[in-house]
Amino acid sequence: MENLNIMTLLPEIFLAITAMGFLIAGVMQGNKSTDVLCWSSCLSFVIAAALLLRIDWDTQYLLNNMLVSDKFSMMLKLFIVVGLTATTALSVRYLYFERIARFEYPVLIIFSGIGMMFMVSANNLLSLYMALELQSLSLYVLAAFHRNSLRSGEAAAKYFILGALASGMLLFGISLIYGFTGSLDYQIIASSLKNAELIAPGFTIGMVFVIAALVFKVSAAPFHMWTPDVYQGAPTSVTAFFAIVPKVAALGVLIRLLFEPFAMAESQWTQILYFVSIFSLLFGSFAAIAQSNIKRLIAYSSIGNMGYALIGIIAATPQGIGAVLLFLFIYMVMTAGTFSILLYMRRDGISLERISDLSGLSKTHPVLAYSMAALMFSMSGIPPFAGFLSKLFIFNAAVASGHFVLAVIGVLASVVAAYYYIRIIKVMFFDEPEDEFDGNMSLEKRLVLLFSIIFVVGFIFKPNALLDSAMSSAKVLFM
Amino acid sequence: MVVQAFAFYLFAGILVTSALMVITARNPVHSVLFLILAFFNAAGLFVMLGAEFIAMILVIVYVGAVAVLFLFVVMMLDINFKDLRKGAMHYIPIGIIIGGILLFELSMIYSYWQFAPTISNIDLPTDQFADVSNAQALGLVLYTDYVFPFQVAGLILFVAMVGAIVLTLRVRPGVKKQNISEQQARKASDVLEIKKVTTGTGV
Secondary structure, X not given: OOOOOHHHXXXXXXXXXXXXXXXXXXXXXXXXXXXXXXXXHHHHHHHHHHHHHHOOOOOEEEOOOOEEEOHHHHHHHHHHHHHHHHHHHHHHHHXXXXXXXXXXXXXXXXXXXHHHHHHHOEOEHHHHHHHHHHHXXXXXXXXXXXXXXXXXXXXXXXXXXXXXXXXXXXXXXXXXXXXXXXXXXXXXXXXXXXXXOOOOHHHHHHHHHHHHHHHHHOOOOOOOOHHHHHHHHOOHHHHHHHHHOHHHHHHHHHHHHHHOOOHHHHHHHHHHHHHHHHHHHHHHHHHHHHOOEHHHHHHHHHHHHHHHHHHHHHHOOHHHHHHHHHHHHHHHHHHHHHHHHHOOOEEOOEEOOEHHHHOOHHHHOHHHHHHHHHHHHHHOOOOOOHHHHHHHHHHHHHHHOOOHHHHHHHHHHHHHHHHHHHHHHHHHHHOOOOOOOOOOOOHHHHHHHHHHHHHHHHHHHOHHHHHHHHHXXXXXXXX | OHHHHXXXXXXXXXXXXXXXXXXXXXXXXXXXXXXXXXXXXXXXXXXXXXXXHHHHHHHXXXXXXXXXXXXXXXXXXXXXXXXXXXXXXXXHHHHHHHHHHHHHHHHHHHXXXXXXXXXXXXXXXXXXXXXXXXXXXXXXHHOOOOHHHHHHHHHHXXXXXXXXXXXXXXXXXXXXXOOHHHHHHOOHHHHOOOOOOOOOOOO
C-alpha cells in the first residue's frame, strides 16, 4: 500500500470527523446547540476549503484507483465547499423561525457534502454509486426535515421514491457496463472501449441508463418531474441547499464519466444530451411563465439552467467544460444571493414565497429591490452582469465546435426566460407596495447578498482570473 | 451432471413460480410466504454457483430479517388490497400500450444484440482466490482493495441511522418513566406515614 495518499483526502476526512464530533456534541447539549453547531460547521467548511487549497492539485489516483484527485475534482470540491458554507450560514435563523432547529441539520449537511466531494473525485463506478447514495440519503432526510409539515413530507416521499428509482437505473446501467467491459474502473472501461472494434449495443444501453440516472440528479428535463414539488415542499433553507450545491456535484460526475470512460462513445451520448439539453431549455423557460410561487419558479429556472450547462458539455472541448465550470459557479453565486433575500421575506412570522409578496419592494426596502433586480437581470443573461458572460462563454464554445442549432435554441430560450425574471423586477418596482417585512436582515444574509452582488456586478471587470483556472481544470480531462 | 441440471431446473422452476405467486396471490400474507420460498430457492442457486457465502447471507438477512419484518408489517397494517386493485384496473390500457412499446424496443435491440466478446482486460478474482473459501476471499479484499467503498458504506448506514432518528424521535414532555435508582433509593420512611387514628373520629 505505498500509494496510500491519505493526505489528499484530508478535507473529506476532516469533515467526516467533525460531523461525528458535532453529532456527539449535539446529543450532549440537545437542540439548543443548533446555532453553535451550524456556525461551527461553517467554520469547518472554511477549514476544509483551506485544506483543499493547501494540498497538491496534481493528478493522483488514490485507494486502489477508487478515487482520483486532479485539478478538475479539486475545483469542483472548492465550489461545493463554498456553496455549503453559504447555505449553512443562510439557514440558521430560518430553522429557528420555523421551529425546526435540530442539531442533526448541520451534521446531515456535512455528510451530504462529503458524499458530493467523493462523487466528483470518483474514479470507479462502485465508488461513484456509494458516494452518490451518501449524498442522496442525506438529502432525502433534509427534505423531510420539517416533520410537522405535510408538504415537506410529501416532497421527501416523492424525492425518495424517484431517487430510489434513479439509483436503480444507475445500478442496472452499471451492471450492463460491467458485463460488457469487464471492469468498473474508469480507465479500464475507456481502454476496453478503445480496443473493441465497435461499441456493443449492450454497453450503449448501460450507458444510457447511467446517464439517465445522473440527469435525474441534475434535474434536467425529461427527468425533472420531482424538482418543482420538492423545491416547493422542502423547508426554504433546504431548497436553497438543493438549488445550489448538489447540481455542481452531479454535473461534475456526469462530465468526468462522459470524458473519461465513455469518451469513445461520444457520438452516442451526444445524441442523448442534445435532446435532454433542448428539452430542458424549452421546458425550463416555458413552464416557469405560469408560476406564482418563487420556489417553484427557481425550480423551473434551475431546470433551464441545467440545459445551458449541458450545451457546454455537448461542445466536448476543454473550452466548453471550462465554460460549464464557470457557469456553475456563477449560477451558484446568483442563487445564493436570491435565497438570502427569499429567506428574509416573512411577514407576521410567516415566511413568504409568492411573487406577489415582493410587490412594491422598491418603496419598502429599496436596497433589497435593487439587489434582487441585479440578480434577476444577471439570471436572465443581460449584460454587463455575470450571468451574461457565463452564457456567452457557453454559446461561444458551442459555436466553436459547430453546434449552431443548440446555441440558437439556447439564446431563444433565454429570451423567453427573461420574461419571468423581469416580471419579478416589474412586480418589485411598479406594483402597489405591501407592508414591510419583519425585522432587519441578519448579518450573514447581508454578507452573502453583498458577496453575490459584488461578484455579479464586478465579474465583468476581471473575468480572466476565474476563467483561466476553470479552463486549466477542464483541460485535465482531455489529456 | 444430470443431478446438477436437475437441481438447477428444480430451483429455477420453483423460484420463478413462487415469484409469480408473490405478485398474483390475493392474500398479502401468502405473497410474503411465497417471497420467502423464492429467497430459499435463489440461495440454492447461489450454492450451485459456488457462492456459499452469498447464499447464507441471503437466507439469514432476507429470510431471517427482512421477510419476517415484511410479514409483521403486512399483518399489522390493515390495508385493503381489493381497493388498491380497483385503481389499477383503470390504468391497464395505458400500461399495455407502454408495455407493448417496451417489448417492441427490446425485440429491436435483441435482433442485433452481441454478447460480450471475451474480455481480456481483467484478472478474474477467482484465479487469485481459487483455493480459499468465499468468506476468506471477501475478507482479503474487503479491507484492502475495497476499503474506500467499505468505509463509505459505513457512513451511509450512519446517515441512515441519524435520519431515522431525526424523522421519528419525538420528545414528549410529561411521560412518566421508570427510574430504577430512584426506586431503589426510596425508603419506607420517605413514603409511609403511620398515623394513630382514634376510634370513631376518622383521619
